[in-house]
Amino acid sequence: MSQISTGLPEDVDTTPDASRAWVAISPALDPSIEIVVCIPSFRRPQHLRQTLESLAGQCTGRRFAVVIVENDALRTESVPVAAEFLASGKFPGLCVVEPRQGNCHAINAAFETALATFPAATDFLMIDDDEIASPDWLELMVSAAETTGADVVGGPVLPNFDDALKRGLRRHPAFAPAYDSSGPVPVIYGCGNCLIRRPVFARVGAPAFDLRFNFLGGGDTDFFYRCRRLGMGFHWVSEATINETVPQSRTSLxxxxxxxxxxxxxxxxxxxxxxxxxxxxxxxxxxxxxxxxxxxxxxxxxxxxxxxxxxxxxxxxxxxxxxxxxxxxxxxxxxxxxxxx
Structure with a gap:
């Protein structure tokens, strides 16, 4: 595939990585699309299906594309699900395989592929493959970015516990949202429900998510704190909710x-x-x-x-x-x- 101009400074490398195989693509991929939703995926094909269904049901007149990253090059369980949705025409997009396993590798692959493939895109959202977006999620997030001028927009991820007896953990700091109400905030901490404007990537530099956090996690926290130190603005939209499936294994002591x-x-x-x-x-x-x-x-x-x-x-x-x-x-x-x- 030929290199696509991104409009970013030359020292920010957002060209498609040659090691990433493009394994699925929608019939019509319009590079003029301005909104891209990024989804890193690892060994959760059934959850990914629910995530994609929630995106297909978004109540918005805005055009958006989806970039799915399969981060298990051995099993590639997410690829058939991604290919099915992309072929259906419910939304345009593509799926790539990132062979280097790890949280930060997968997220960097998603954003870098989105930046390179959609040079007109201004807003890059992210949702995890075990999350379900509320019907007006995308519209609320993009509207907030446009009206406030914030560089980064965040929203709550609300837990859905497989074990109903564990609902009392909703107030546990591991699951409770960082903020209760909408408005400007000092920083956000997680990328499971976020929107990042295109200029942010140029200012932060590449790779966006530091690979030192690849297996520990927290590359998102590090990324957003780097944004904060650069003077970027954050906004929280409490109504732009995402629900996260929490299995029993993640509620044990x-x-x-x-x-x-x-x-x-x-x-x-x-x-x-x-x-x-x-x-x-x-x-x-x-x-x-x-x-x-x-x-x-x-x-x-x-x-x-x-x-x-x-x-x-x-x-x-x-x-x-x-x-x-x-x-x-x-x-x-x-x-x-x-x-x-």
């Missing part, structure tokens, strides 16, 4: 503990990148270890407020996760058992 440890590790690495001097790094280390006894106080407050031990323990697991990361110990939940290099 062990998963919640690992989640807290991972958040602590992510926080450490994000802060570590912003500490260029030896002294600032020493201060960061002292801060992390000082947070350990303080986290007990926060845990007591959380227990008195929520009366749920799983919620109360979260501040402690985050603090422990940050301290462990500082000495090189951290979970790697996005590292699959079989990786295709």
């Amino acid at each position: 062990s998963w919640l503990i690992t989640r807290g440890l991972r958040i602590g590790a992510i926080n450490y690495h994000v802060q570590r990148k912003a500490t260029p001097t030896a002294w600032s790094r020493i201060r960061l280390g002292l801060k992390l270890f000082a947070a350990l006894p303080l986290s007990l106080t926060y845990a007591v407050r959380a227990f008195l407020a929520e009366r749920k031990p799983s919620i109360a323990m979260h501040p402690m697991t985050v603090a422990v996760g940050g301290a462990l990361a500082a000495i090189g110990i951290e979970p790697q939940p996005y590292k699959a058992s079989k990786i295709v290099s």
